[in-house]
Amino acid sequence: MYLLGFDVVKHYLAKSWSLPVLTIGIISFAIAHFLFTALKRTLEYRADTLHGREHGCELPPELPKRWPLGVDRIKELWDSNADGRLLAFLCSIARDYEPRNMLCQHLLIGPRAFHVLHPKNVEALLSTNFKDYGFGVRPSVFAPLLGNGIFTQEGAAWKHSRELLRKQFVRAQYQDNRCFHEHVGNLINCLSDGHVDLQPLFFNLTLDVATDLLFGRSVYSLRADIDQAADNREFAESFNVAQEGLAKRFRLAPFHFIYNPSAFRKACRNVHMFVERYIREQGFMDKATGDDDKAPESENATQQDSASWFIRQVAQESATETDLRDQLLNVLLAGRDTTACCLSWTLRLLVRHPAVMERLRHEVQTVMGDLTSPTREQIRAMPFLASVVKESLRLYPPVPLNNREAVRTTILPTGGGPDGTRPIMVRKGEMVVFSQYVNSRRKNIFGQDADNFRPERWETGELNDVGWGYFPFIGGPRQCLGEDFALMEVSYTIVRLLQTFRTIELPVGEKVEPVGAERQVLTLVLSSADGCKVAVKR
Numbered sequence: 001m002y003l004l005g006f007d008v009v010k011h012y013l014a015k016s017w018s019l020p021v022l023t024i025g026i027i028s029f030a031i032a033h034f035l036f037t038a039l040k041r042t043l044e045y046r047a048d049t050l051h052g053r054e055h056g057c058e059l060p061p062e063l064p065k066r067w068p069l070g071v072d073r074i075k076e077l078w079d080s081n082a083d084g085r086l087l088a089f090l091c092s093i094a095r096d097y098e099p100r101n102m103l104c105q106h107l108l109i110g111p112r113a114f115h116v117l118h119p120k121n122v123e124a125l126l127s128t129n130f131k132d133y134g135f136g137v138r139p140s141v142f143a144p145l146l147g148n149g150i151f152t153q154e155g156a157a158w159k160h161s162r163e164l165l166r167k168q169f170v171r172a173q174y175q176d177n178r179c180f181h182e183h184v185g186n187l188i189n190c191l192s193d194g195h196v197d198l199q200p201l202f203f204n205l206t207l208d209v210a211t212d213l214l215f216g217r218s219v220y221s222l223r224a225d226i227d228q229a230a231d232n233r234e235f236a237e238s239f240n241v242a243q244e245g246l247a248k249r250f251r252l253a254p255f256h257f258i259y260n261p262s263a264f265r266k267a268c269r270n271v272h273m274f275v276e277r278y279i280r281e282q283g284f285m286d287k288a289t290g291d292d293d294k295a296p297e298s299e300n301a302t303q304q305d306s307a308s309w310f311i312r313q314v315a316q317e318s319a320t321e322t323d324l325r326d327q328l329l330n331v332l333l334a335g336r337d338t339t340a341c342c343l344s345w346t347l348r349l350l351v352r353h354p355a356v357m358e359r360l361r362h363e364v365q366t367v368m369g370d371l372t373s374p375t376r377e378q379i380r381a382m383p384f385l386a387s388v389v390k391e392s393l394r395l396y397p398p399v400p401l402n403n404r405e406a407v408r409t410t411i412l413p414t415g416g417g418p419d420g421t422r423p424i425m426v427r428k429g430e431m432v433v434f435s436q437y438v439n440s441r442r443k444n445i446f447g448q449d450a451d452n453f454r455p456e457r458w459e460t461g462e463l464n465d466v467g468w469g470y471f472p473f474i475g476g477p478r479q480c481l482g483e484d485f486a487l488m489e490v491s492y493t494i495v496r497l498l499q500t501f502r503t504i505e506l507p508v509g510e511k512v513e514p515v516g517a518e519r520q521v522l523t524l525v526l527s528s529a530d531g532c533k534v535a536v537k538r
């Protein structure tokens with residue numbers, strides 16, 4: 001075909017009159033293509049408008065703005081982000097829409113974006129009309145580090161990855177807590193009586209645990225000052241740099257390609273080489289694993305069997321070494337920072353609420369007595385601990401802000417029109433933003449004390465019908481696969497810290513601000529700008 005086309009072009013060029021004819025032909029084709037596309041878009045737009053009218057759709061109000069194109073709003077957004085208070089700013093806007101639970105805004109550049117607050121709209125977005133939405137530019141933002149894995153895929157490829165990984169996570173739920181024991185021990189060994197910032201240590205902990213689970217080999221970043229191997233250290237550092245790069249690209253969204261410095265590329269390369277080398281050394285792609293593999297729950301399984309079991313199972317269904325590498329890195333990214341942030345915010349809240357800390361200590365002591373190393377059953381017998389973590393995830397969801405892009409024109413069930421009850425049409429290519437952080441502070445969802453840390457609200461039954469008002473792990477088909485694992489890791493760590501240290505309290509002179517008033521760092525996840533400083537005593 002190609003050669004045939006080439007011959008035709010050559011034939012025309014050979015004739016003296018052919019060049020102008022060719023030029024006119026190309027210009028005519030371009031104009032025809034433009035007109036055809038414009039006509040197609042106009043017809044689609046009209047058909048969508050009609051569809052919206054038939055369903056009684058109306059737009060929600062626009063975000064009030066003083067300057068053309070809402071430049072004032074964009075500036076406010078920028079300033080509040082630089083000040084570490086972007087989410088507080090979004091909450092202040094949402095307050096104006098409280099009774100309707102819906103707002104709409106136009107971005108300076110790019111398509112219209114709807115910010116949904118109403119639980120019915122969140123449900124439509126993440127569950128009922130799941131198929132109408134995609135990730136937009138997310139896959140290409142994350143591609144340099146994550147390639148092609150569950151976190152970046154959509155459609156059939158995502159379904160395959162989801163099924164593959166889901167099986168491993170279901171099995172992982174039967175595991176005992178051996179996977180946490182060693183690393184939480186290393187964390188505790190880093191702490192001596194006195195003041196410490198727990199936040200960076202929690203990031204090390206969750207990296208060590210996640211690499212152990214996924215690769216069958218921890219990078220032991222908590223042993224960096226003792227005996228961490230050089231290649232592990234290089235991996236841990238490179239992974240941090242690569243992840244910071246992804247966060248920067250994420251903020252640039254459609255212009256993410258602008259950010260691709262050599263340090264970022266080098267960090268991604270190092271991470272890839274580390275994982276590939278390990279896959280090759282262990283022969284994960286060569287060994288056909290089968291039923292005789294000792295599953296982690298089997299009685300004869302050793303710690304090593306449990307540790308490399310995950311990677312062997314994923315290897316079995318990965319076509320190439322790169323596929324396997326990408327899947328592992330996707331899960332590592334999904335599970336590492338999120339869990340560290342949850343731990344950090346929970347401890348920050350606990351030291352600022354001594355009565356809650358005291359009640360939690362009492363529960364841990366009652367269930368555990370003199371036993372250390374809590375089992376899954378023991379952790380499940382601590383309902384107050386579960387409420388504390390749930391409340392911390394409500395006020396500080398590690399993924400506080402998220403979005404989807406409509407892949408076809410679709411409808412949100414409520415929030416449009418003057419009384420805020422009409423459905424809203426979302427046209428193909430428009431964005432929908434959703435935020436657990438903002439929703440968590442809605443008084444018409446969580447009551448008058450929505451801003452306060454009160455774990456008891458999860459015990460009284462007052463939130464039995466909260467439904468899609470609470471979604472820190474989102475929900476629907478793309479619900480977090482690591483939820484159970486993360487909750488176990490967080491709970492295990494808190495129990496061990498409380499058992500080891502007689503007191504864990506706010507250091508003298510540390511600020512006590514109202515919940516949500518502190519400075520925050522928003523990357524892909526939400527962390528505290530001032531860390532998690534505590535005073536510990538054995």
Ligand code: HEM
Nearest residue numbers: 162334335338339342398399472473474478480481482486
């Ligand atoms: C407190 C800790 C965690 C929180 C709050 C959390 C939250 C989330 C959220 C909000 C998503 C959806 C992202 C989106 O689609 O835009 C997600 C997806 C995911 N999470 Fe988690 N996560 C946590 C821990 C973990 C852990 C420990 C793992 C694994 C070890 C993990 C594995 C995954 C995976 C594989 C997905 C992708 C699911 C899919 O797209 O089908 N997460 N998580």
